[in-house]
Amino acid sequence: MRVIDLCEASEGTEVILATSSDEKYPPENIIDGNSATFWATTGMFPQEFIICFHRHVKIEKLTLQCYFVRSVRIDKSNAKEPVDFERWVERDLVHTEGQLQTEEFMFRDGNATHLRFVIKSAFDHFVSVHRVSIEGLNVSSLT
Amino acid sequence: MVKLAAKCILAGDATVGKSALAQMFRSDGAHFQKNYTLTTGVDLLVKHLAVPDTNDSVELFIFDSAGKELFSEVLEKLWEHPNLLCLVFDVTNEQSFSNCAKWLERVRAQLQGSSLPGVLVGNKTDLTGRRVVEASRAQEWAGSHGLEYFETSAKEMENFEAPFRCLAKLFHQLYRERLELFHSLV
Ligand SMILES: Nc1nc2c(ncn2[C@@H]2O[C@H](COP(=O)(O)OP(=O)(O)OP(=O)(O)O)[C@@H](O)[C@H]2O)c(=O)[nH]1
Numbered sequence: 001m002r003v004i005d006l007c008e009a010s011e012g013t014e015v016i017l018a019t020s021s022d023e024k025y026p027p028e029n030i031i032d033g034n035s036a037t038f039w040a041t042t043g044m045f046p047q048e049f050i051i052c053f054h055r056h057v058k059i060e061k062l063t064l065q066c067y068f069v070r071s072v073r074i075d076k077s078n079a080k081e082p083v084d085f086e087r088w089v090e091r092d093l094v095h096t097e098g099q100l101q102t103e104e105f106m107f108r109d110g111n112a113t114h115l116r117f118v119i120k121s122a123f124d125h126f127v128s129v130h131r132v133s134i135e136g137l138n139v140s141s142l143t
Numbered sequence: 144m145v146k147l148a149a150k151c152i153l154a155g156d157a158t159v160g161k162s163a164l165a166q167m168f169r170s171d172g173a174h175f176q177k178n179y180t181l182t183t184g185v186d187l188l189v190k191h192l193a194v195p196d197t198n199d200s201v202e203l204f205i206f207d208s209a210g211k212e213l214f215s216e217v218l219e220k221l222w223e224h225p226n227l228l229c230l231v232f233d234v235t236n237e238q239s240f241s242n243c244a245k246w247l248e249r250v251r252a253q254l255q256g257s258s259l260p261g262v263l264v265g266n267k268t269d270l271t272g273r274r275v276v277e278a279s280r281a282q283e284w285a286g287s288h289g290l291e292y293f294e295t296s297a298k299e300m301e302n303f304e305a306p307f308r309c310l311a312k313l314f315h316q317l318y319r320e321r322l323e324l325f326h327s328l329v
């Protein structure tokens with residue numbers, strides 16, 4: 001098995017839920033592989049989005065690019081549906097004026113079918129999430 | 144088309160008419176509470192507002208807060224991460240005006256760096272003979288603190304929607320500005 005980009009559209013990965021939706025800045029922008037496009041939150045925190053892989057994957061490395069995020073938690077699930085999430089990692093980010101936040105996470109226990117990102121607090125009234133890239137392995141299809 | 148959501152803190156001294164204004168606004172002018180019922184802690188009201196000249200809207204979560212000092216500790220917790228401020232005083236009560244500085248400071252202490260769009264409201268303008276705070280003085284103070292000024296009478300249903308419409312507009316503007324900022328990052 002080979003390490004691949006698990007978010008690539010050809011792999012079938014989708015954002016299936018987001019608590020904010022401005023049709024001009026949809027959550028799909030998070031996994032389109034392009035840092036220039038983004039999903040914007042539109043109100044109070046916490047804010048969430050859920051990534052569904054539609055298969056079992058093993059995540060090795062995750063990179064989050066965003067702006068104004070103060071505190072984020074990532075939960076994961078191994079269920080067929082987006083349920084039974086367990087807390088996985090939580091991190092406080094630093095803010096640098098005018099510079100995209102780029103946060104890397106490395107995992108050994110990366111088996112998942114879904115990821116939930118919870119943006120718990122922010123440095124401003126709104127945040128943007130520009131890109132989530134996830135490297136890992138395809139494990140098996142959902143049965 | 145986007146629907147924004149904003150936490151709006153409604154603050155000021157006791158009996159200035161915060162709850163009366165909030166109730167009027169929520170009921171579109173159908174309900175004026177004549178008898179005073181003091182607010183303990185916070186009453187939450189939610190109201191949806193269209194932003195003029197756009198397809199966008201703002202859902203205001205109005206935190207109608209107690210003016211009585213007694214509840215101040217509870218408030219600090221409930222006020223976390225505010226988006227907007229509506230500061231109210233009574234134009235017939237000098238102290239309620241001078242206390243605005245204190246209220247402003249307390250709400251702004253909740254912010255960690257970000258700005259807080261807000262309005263100042265002078266209420267009870269129907270009590271013309273008893274006015275002690277002139278509009279020009281209030282206007283000047285508001286301006287020097289980055290707030291827009293409005294005068295209202297909840298009792299006479301005068302202008303009670305204007306401060307909230309302004310807040311929705313300010314929040315929408317802020318959102319637009321942030322989108323531009325996000326675009327400029329990459
Ligand atoms: N004449 C006049 N009376 C008003 C007006 N607005 C409110 N009142 C009266 O002022 C009293 C206090 O109003 P509230 O809205 O309860 O005051 P509040 O600011 O919410 O007070 P707390 O909850 O204790 O902080 C009530 O008896 C209202 O009927 C107004 O525009 N004109």
Ligand SMILES: [Mg+2]
Nearest residue numbers: 161162181182
């Ligand atoms: Mg009240």
